Amino acid sequence: MGLWSNFKANRELAEARRDVARARSPYSIAQFIDKCIELGRLDQAFEDAERGIQEFPESESLQEAYKRMIRAKCADDLKAYRDEIRTSPGPKAYYRLACLYKEMRDLDQAVELARKGMEDYPNYEGNYIVLADLRYERFQRDLRASDGLEATQLFEKAVDLNGENYRLLFQLAEIYRAIGARDHAIAKVKMILNFAPDDRNALNLLSQLKSAKAPKSNDLKEILQDFERRAAAGNFRKQGQLSARYVANPGQLERKLPSLDRMPGFQRVVVLGPHGELLAAHPGGAQSNRNEADTLKKMFAAAIDCSLRMDISTFEKGLFESEVGFTYLVVADSLQIAVLSNNKVKKEKLRQDVHRFVEHELYI
Known part of the structure; x- marks a missing residue:
């Protein structure tokens, strides 16, 4: 970019920044992010998108602007992963592309690719994890027992395929703790300690779980339904x-x-x-x-x-x-x-x- 072009771009960004300062809203921040994308200032776009989403997490404008920014930032990776699926498909190829679409918040594409990877390569845990993550996101948002149950079933399938995936086991243990399924969480922590007996994080979590109140039932469906009832009563859902x-x-x-x-x-x-x-x-x-x-x-x-x-x-x-x-x-x-x-x-x-x-x- 030449000196004049750089000067012009800086001037346009400064004007867009002033528009945000005059009336700060998700809409005005999204307009600024789009201007950054248009001018090729992706690092600036990323910084403002991250800050805006933290400030206005429920905003559609910022979510869509974030998608556009990530798509521009990851254009080369997107092309490479698509080419890989076309020329040499494999379980990790589907997983990588599904993860990229998940990062871009194109959830329909992420689900479609993860499912395809799961169907064609059922013995690879990665695509189960992508689907489980997406379902658990919806459970956190809507607090529906059916979503929580499906998410945990997908996570458990991934555990069956790889019982020494530390990140997966720890994540699943924390999910079980969050919904009140104490004994399920303890079982997952013990799986970690089987191959990492001195892991401090796992030992601390196990100690916390053992001191927690035992649930009335160990049936996961009943635990999730009780969680949904308490959520509906307003015990969990936070207002934006x-x-x-x-x-x-x-x-x-x-x-x-x-x-x-x-x-x-x-x-x-x-x-x-x-x-x-x-x-x-x-x-x-x-x-x-x-x-x-x-x-x-x-x-x-x-x-x-x-x-x-x-x-x-x-x-x-x-x-x-x-x-x-x-x-x-x-x-x-x-x-x-x-x-x-x-x-x-x-x-x-x-x-x-x-x-x-x-x-x-x-x-x-």
């Missing part, structure tokens, strides 16, 4: 930034909603809390939109349940079309946001406007 702010102060949320009046075709917005409770609506306020809220609560519940039955996916957004208009459902940090519009607006414009509202207006 948006939920914490607006559940505590729905009046502040209601004051934000009229900004959607500028959106072409806008008719109504209704926002429900993490448990489907009505927080705010516009126009007319929450009280005058109770009937609409009840209907939308059922729509969200059906969409969320349907998505959880699908492999890996969790419901984040969906556009429903009728003869008279569109209903756009978005889940943002456990807030359930429904925007209704007429059918004259273009679908992509509707998506863009709602996305900016959620990822920018609600955060500033």
